Amino acid sequence: MNLSNKAKEINPSITLEITAKAKELKELGVDVVSFGAGEPDFNTPENIIEAAIKAMKDGKTKYTPTSGILDLRKAICKKLNKDNDLNYEPNQIVVSTGAKQSLANAFTAILNKGDEVIIATPYWVSYPELIKLSDGVPVILKTIKENDYKYTINELRSSITRNTKAIVINSPNNPTGSIYTKEELFEIAEFAKENNLIIISDEIYEKLIYDNEKHISIASISEDAYNRTIVINGLSKAYAMTGWRIGYSACNKEIAKLMSSVQSHVTSNINSISQYAAIEALSGPKESINIMIKEFEKRRNYMINRLKQINDLSIIEPKGAFYIMICIDKYYNKSINNEKIKSSLDFSKSILEEEKVAVIPGVAFGLDNYIRLSYATSMEIIEEGLNRLERYLKKLK
Secondary structure: OOOOHHHHOOOOOHHHHHHHHHHHHHHOOOOOEEOOOOOOOOOOOHHHHHHHHHHHHOOOOOOOOOOOOHHHHHHHHHHHHHHHOOOOOHHHEEEEOHHHHHHHHHHHHHOOOOOEEEEEEOOOOHHHHHHHHOOOEEEEEEOOHHHOOOOOHHHHHHHOOOOEEEEEEEOOOOOOOOOOOHHHHHHHHHHHHHOOOEEEEEOOOOOOEOOOOOOOOHHHOOHHHHHHEEEEEEOOOOOOOHHHOOEEEEOOHHHHHHHHHHHHHHOOOOOHHHHHHHHHHHHOOOHHHHHHHHHHHHHHHHHHHHHHOOOOOEEEOOOEOOEEEEEOHHHOOOEEOOEEOOOHHHHHHHHHHHHOEEOEEHHHHOOOOEEEEEOOOOHHHHHHHHHHHHHHHHHOO
């Protein structure tokens, strides 16, 4: 059968593959410790769950407008004004099935065949594939550790071509946890203005920030940045609502209209119950969210201190999100069970087989000498997992 060449060129998500394998082993009764999950281990706060139950009992289980119910879009506008100093109207908001669909809508709305989109390494695994699905060309810009794996203006200038259409910003970053400062964002905004680029600003981890760092949306830098930025956000990470699938975008009216049109033919509205739950999440009390963030910071600090004590490992210390990247290249070319470790994928498969620990290989993010560990799991599991990691490293010869 002559199937889609475009679909054949899309790489499956390694993060989902490793996580699925770990879950499969657990279901078989294997004692697996998983550092793979990109989701909080906390349950959704009770007030949000109750709002969903009430919506169902009140019969709010029908189709809604494609872009989301008006009250939810108003709540998102209020949130963006309060948290990010951004003023949007409801017709500039599109509510989607998770931030991933918001990104897919954005790329579909702005890209023509051959348009290039700049992405910094390391990147979230789906960026390049979503761009390719929209007939765009991902341009992977290699960043350096000394700059916390963030763009520099010189790097950006070297990557610009006549086909460059957009640039992706992810702050806090998945997988590094790096955060862009106001000064860095200003430089990027000016670069985008000079080259007439659209900015895709993925801000899904904005609430998960530590050490008194502050999230700044690039759309708030200037009027020009506001007009050319598509802000991507959602409730999955900060509100422990990954399974509810609630993402949203905010941008100029022209792009928002195109994104809504795209979504109307792909999925139409997201499920109505999640939308009413989202209103409560954005408008209701935040105490449980603050407790969760403090716990993440406690886990992060423990993992940083513990990993620093392990010989031949180095880490990227995260300022946000809930991941730690660990450099493992000093263990390359060592062997276990007559199998030589030559890559992050080799390492990830081997430690899952040998010690039943699931980690994400850095190659998934374009950084093959690292693995990613999530601390969105209990302290007990973190302690056990790091014990197994140490034990595994001692076995490598």
